[in-house]
Amino acid sequence: MHLDTPAIVCAMLPHGEHGAVVRFLTPANGIVAGYVRGGRSRRLRPILQAGNGVALSMRARVDTQLAAATVELTDARAALAVGGAAIAALDWLTALTAAALAEDDPHPALYRALDALAAAIAAGAGPLALGEGVVRYEYLLLSELGFGLDLSACAATGTTADLAYVSPRSSQAVSRDAGLPYAAKLLPLPAFLIGAAAADSASIHDGLKLTGHFLERDVLTARGRDTLGARERLANRLPPR
Structure with a gap:
């Protein structure tokens, strides 16, 4: 070789x-x-x-x-990488990548995304930009590994309007009206993931909760779970909700 x-x-x-x-x-x-x-x-x-x-x-x-x-x-x-959020983001992104991906399985989109995020961290990107970038990277990684979320329409009604939740079982979006009675059992869908609003601190933490659920359930095995400490350190260094 x-x-x-x-x-x-x-x-x-x-x-x-x-x-x-x-x-x-x-x-x-x-x-x-x-x-x-x-x-x-x-x-x-x-x-x-x-x-x-x-x-x-x-x-x-x-x-x-x-x-x-x-x-x-x-x-x-x-x-x-200067500051706790930047260092924690770089630690988590690289640890996740190493733990989640099989060897010799090409993922050019993930390479481009990680390269851009690492460059942004080195250039001094702020905590909000870092948080949004991490959520988007995790979302992409889930899709690349075959565990992508279906955020195109409501699983219950088929509507594409006012999507506010994601089913933790089916990985599908749910509209606000359809999901409100079951909101305690659903995951929040941050509007920035579907281009409906700009990211803020609350939506970034919602995004971390969303992608974190599916990473733990579908991607990180017993070995990979050892990396979750880096993710927790990152969440603690981002602006609070």
Whole structure:
């Protein structure tokens, strides 16, 4: 296997005395994992921070062998993430990506979205913009993995007007009138997800509740649930409702 590609660092695990196994998101190959010799050295640790963009080269003699990887820094995003919300957002987005995606399964839309979000974080995007970006990324990830939400029309009446809820069972939108008697059992649908209003702090927290329900139910296995602490830290650092 020979691969030369731009990539985003998503996760790093120690391996041996100085090395590391690193998971990268690439535009054409999805998540790939490789062994970086000296990955925990003083020189490479700053490069292999989650969220950084790198030029990645991977080589393996056979497909079943863990590839040897070398990296060159192209976009230093992690060091430019300033503030608790920015750092927490970058930690959560990369951890979610590494945990949720299978290796060698291409998701070019997710690569573009994560690359844009990491760049926005490095450029100093505010907490509201970060919160909206995270909800939209989670929404996209659910769709890419086959667990997309149907927000096109009310599941009960078929109307496309005044959609306000989502059924936690069917993943379908519900209109305000149809859902009001069952509101306690439904999930709030933030208007910004369907282009009906701009995002504010309340709707961002509603969005996190919505996507979080389906991520926990459908995507994050027992192993992936270990990453949810990063999501909670992010929610706590966003503006309150």
